[in-house]
Amino acid sequence: MTARARVLTEAGTPTVEAPLELVEPSGDLVRVRLTASGVCHSDLRVAAGEWAAPLPMVLGHEGAGVVEAVGPDVRTLRPGDHVALSWYAQCGRCRQCRQGRAWLCTGTQSTSHLLPDGRTSLRDAQxxxxxxxxxxxxxxxxxVVPAAAAVAIPADVPARIAALIGCAVTTGVGAVLNTAAVRAGDSAVVVGCGGVGQSILLGLALVGAGPIIAIDLSDDRLAHARTLGATHLLRGDDPDLVDHVAAITGGGADHAFEAIGRAETITLLPSLVGRGGQAVLVGMPADGVRASIDPFDLADAGKRVLGCNYGSSVADVDFPRIAQLYRSGRLPLDALVGVVRPLDELDDAFSDLAGVVGLRTILDLTA
Ligand SMILES: NC(=O)c1ccc[n+]([C@@H]2O[C@H](COP(=O)([O-])OP(=O)(O)OC[C@H]3O[C@@H](n4cnc5c(N)ncnc54)[C@H](O)[C@@H]3O)[C@@H](O)[C@H]2O)c1
Ligand SMILES: [Zn+2]
Ligand SMILES: [Zn+2]
Structure with a gap:
């Protein structure tokens, strides 16, 4: 079967449209007719050459669709099921998977951009x-993905929302619920209010955190953060940021989340939390970026720095939970959706993301 796709052939150059051949859905593979995809900053990292990756490549990892065909070994899905896709298909056998930490799986081939058997899922016309x-x-x-990467979602969840559950929402809400285990009444700071930071804000509002301080360089993003539950807004270039956060929270926040992936803001993060507080690193920097820490402050004030991959989430547990929170009105995920574009406007979506224009772009893959 062939499918139309946008292919990155060289970092820093526009993507090109090409018809690609998909492998047969044999074994535990599933073919999914894609309906929507969000455009995440992690895609842009590869497109811009900030993350090394084997090319040519079809980017996009925040997607939803409908199962079209399943291999003979697939037990969990059948054609017609609506799914959100997980970009970390757990192997189910490694030590991390057996301990219930699928987000740290060491047996996955997803991070090598391959199927579990080591093949690519796509081929070009040659x-x-x-x-x-x-x-x-x-x-x-x-x-075509392993069944572990496709999680059934109720069909009444719109495709654009199911797509966002595939990355930004699970990462951001999971950072709050799973990684940081924020409790009602805890104070929190979110540094960077893009798609991931906005999802962190919704997670904080869900658990009843407060005060909730949003920090960004974009006034539009800050105004939007207020509608998602932020109680205080600060500009990232404010020279007195640390003092303002300390004044609002009474000595520093219980939790601070970095959702940009910049050395400067990662370095700043521990200074925004108070004694016993935790700094949660959600943003993923370009290859080679290093940030410094103040070890005396961390030790003296009993602060913790936590890494957060995929919101410490298990896709087949957390996707349905998040979908249910959306359906019940407790996670207003429609507020994250920006412009909806057809697939051939992917490079415009990248420009908007790089320039912080609008909210998360959704590609309508049925258009
Ligand atoms: N940990 C994970 O599993 C995971 C998952 C998804 C994305 N990510 C990473 O999260 C990061 C954010 O992704 P996104 O899609 O939300 O990006 P985005 O581009 O939508 O948002 C980034 C935001 O940071 C703001 N910003 C930039 N510099 C700033 C500064 N100095 N001070 C304050 N605000 C600043 C921008 O204005 C923008 O609103 C990326 O590094 C991405 O790779 C990590
Ligand atoms: Zn992502
Ligand atoms: Zn594993």
Whole structure:
């Protein structure tokens, strides 16, 4: 089967449209007709050459669709099921998976952008392999993924919302619920209010955190953060940021989340939390970026720095929970949706993301 896709052939250059051949859904593979994909800053990291990746590649890892065909070993899904895709298909066998920490799986091939058997899921018209980003490659009409990467979602959840559950929402809400285990009444700071930071804000509002301080360089993003539950807004270039946060929270926040992936803001993060507080690193920097810490402050004030991959989430546990919170009105995820574009406007979506224009772009893959 062939599908139309946007292919990155060289970092820093526009993507090109190409018809690609998909592997047969044999074994435990599933073919998904994609309906929507969000455009995440992690896609832009690869497109801009900030993360090394094997090219050519179809980017996109925040996607949703409908199962079209399943391999003979698939027990969990059948054609017609609506799914959100996970960019970290757990192997189910490694020590991390057996301990219930699928987000740290060491047996996955997703991070090599391959199927579990080591093949690429895509080939070009000449038969040459094309990688699918994180094993998904959602900037396309269809994809073939292991069953572990496709999680059934109720059909009444709109495709654009199911897509966002695939990355930004699970990462951001999971950072609050799972990684940091924020409790009602805890104070929190969110540094960077893009798609991931906005999801952190919704998670904080969900658990009843407060005060909730949003920090960004964009006044539009700050105004939007207020509608998501932020009680205080600060500009990232404010030279007195640390003092303001300390004044609002009474000595520093209980939790601070970095959702940008910049050395400066990562370095700043521990100074925004108070004694016994925790700094949660959600943003993922470009290859080679290093940030410094103040070890005396961390030790003296009993502060903790936590890494957060995929919101410390298990896709088949957390996707349905988040979908249910959306359906019940407790997670207003529609507030994250920005412009909806057809697939051939992917590069415009990248420009908007780089320039902090609008909210999260959704590609309508049925258009
Ligand atoms: N940990 C994970 O599993 C995971 C998952 C998804 C994305 N990410 C990472 O999260 C980060 C954010 O992704 P996104 O899609 O939300 O990005 P985004 O581009 O939508 O948002 C980034 C935001 O940071 C703001 N910003 C930039 N510099 C700033 C500064 N100095 N001070 C304050 N605000 C500043 C921008 O205005 C923007 O609102 C990226 O590094 C991405 O790779 C991590
Ligand atoms: Zn992402
Ligand atoms: Zn594993």
């Amino acid at each position: 038969g040459a392999p094309v990688h699918a980003f994180l094993g998904l490659g959602t900037f396309a009409e269809a994809t």
